[in-house]
Amino acid sequence: MYRYDEFDRDFLSDRNREFRGQVERRLAGQLTEDEFKPLRLMNGLYLQLHAYMLRVAIPYGVLSTRQLRQLGMIARRWDKGFGHWTTRQNIQFNWVKLVDVPDILEALAEVDMHAIQTSGNCIRNVTADPFAGAAADEIEDPRIWAEILRQWSTNHPEFTFLPRKFKIAITGALEDRAAIAFHDIGIRIVGGPNGTFGFRIYVGGGQGRTPYVAQEIKDFLPPDQLLSYLEAMLRIYNLHGRRDNIYKARIKILVNAIGIDAYRTQVEEEWERIRGEEIDLPADEAARIRAHFAPPQLQPMPVGHAAFSKARAQDSGFDRWVRHNVLPHKNPDYAIVSIAFKEPGRPPGDATAEEMERVADAADRYSGGEVRVTYTQNLILPNVARADLADLYEDLKATGLVAGNTGLITDIIACPGLDYCNLANARSLPIAQDITERFAEPEKAEAIGELRLNISGCINACGHHHSGHIGILGVDKKGTEHYQITLGGSPGDDAAIGDIVGPSFPAEEVPDAIEKIVDTYLAQRRDEEGFLATYARVGADPFKEALYGTSR
Amino acid sequence: MPSVITANRLVDGIVVYLSENDNWLTDLTAARVAEDEAGLEKLNAIAGQAAADHIIVGPYPMAVDLDKGIPEPKSVRERIRAAHRPTITAVTEAR
Structure with missing residues (x-):
């Protein structure tokens, strides 16, 4: 790193x-x-x-x-x-x-950390695929480019007082695990001719009160031109983004007001003008940064298949954890492991000091001393030998961090909500706790299959409710907390904004409402069909019927 | 409407209420209650001075119920602030 x-x-x-x-x-x-x-x-x-x-x-x-x-x-x-x-x-x-x-x-x-640019109208911390450098489906390690962007954007004099905050995400893999479509700028590394790669650039995505899925502005940008192109994109936004109205100040509003083609034309004109100004990183400097991310020397560690199968057969918890929290690594002897901070009843994403230390111990022992944080509020050990999985599981068990529910309905994203936040209209954490307890039975959650459920305590959408397969938005209704439910959102390659299903529910009715939605999905799904596919096929009506009856 | 003045303490951000003798205390039940506009104006003036004296941040009046003889918050938000903790079991507490 x-x-x-x-x-x-x-x-x-x-x-x-x-x-x-x-x-x-x-x-x-x-x-x-x-x-x-x-x-x-x-x-x-x-x-x-x-x-x-x-x-x-x-x-x-x-x-x-x-x-x-x-x-x-x-x-x-x-x-x-x-x-x-x-x-x-x-x-x-x-x-x-x-x-x-x-x-x-x-x-x-x-320890080389800070809190700069985690607030304010500047380029915020760049986010990336948490499996970077390890993912089986990776084209190019996005950390190299995220680090280049970090250095470029840190204290950038021109972009310190933008019309509004600015968020960039980058992925280098085939599957988007960084929700790039919901960022001001989303960058997808794509393969080019003869084993080369480049960047496909998206712009104008975001959640909040006016959600948009980002649109493609550039199909293929050679790597050595990334900074000048982004500089042109930011400059046009800085020039034309609205400063008179905080709700209309994000780049998504500008791009959708003038249209992607008009925005692109201006960016390309500016880019042509500034390309010669040595904004782009010299090749030797890019190489210097790349060297920090040299792939780890992973020793061949063939897993004993018989022993591994036996361990799985003997412990259903371990077996489930392997099914959901152990993910494919580019080296077949290794795996990417998700450490879930989501067991039923836990406020999503909260971690004690001791848990941080125990995960650090596990990462030192089993993953070369590296840990990742996911935007879904879990931790990742990126380089674990499959032969060590059973030992790692036992170590994590002692800390209580072995919920085998990554990607399931209980792997909820939630903002801190009204329990902590000055902006919130309603609480998120108790709703998350109630839902995780309702689906606490691991077999039940597993039978439902992959399901992204996201909760925000206000329209600012820090809990990503717009991109949840099931989204929950807390609202204030005449002084009481109510929750509006959306269906059909997705953060990934099929990025979509969920549709509001109907009138909101008071807090105590939310778990029942979620259960009705899930039951409707289970009744309607065909074979192994996921939630989004079922929703796309049957539409909102069966869910409305289940939630509100025919009279509504 | 009976009201008290609340703010956050500058040095640590903790929720405080304007109490007797111009003290700022964490306990809502000890807060001075203004029964009318004139009373509230007086408390607002004290709070403004306390902000200027860099004791507190962001003072504002908050409506309270006096049904039980002590000031109680009316909104969920103010109930959470007055409790000085989230409404959930924290990750450090036994579940």
């Missing part, structure tokens, strides 16, 4: 010194809240319902075990012993004190 050089470290230490001074001046009353707020937000520090919240960037979701242990230390020392994996591969600490933040940032800098 990428390691900071002296330039990176000096920059971060200067920045932390600067913010320490700003915090001291705020505490001494030399800065008002109006003056201080933009400064703290530039350093990832929000003021939420109960306390300050620090959102720490995890670049493209990649963590070393040293970093993960430091996050655990921070949770224990300066928070209430836990953190929350976010829906953008970051981590949030929900209970930090302003007075402690400069020390926390210093502790982060010790």
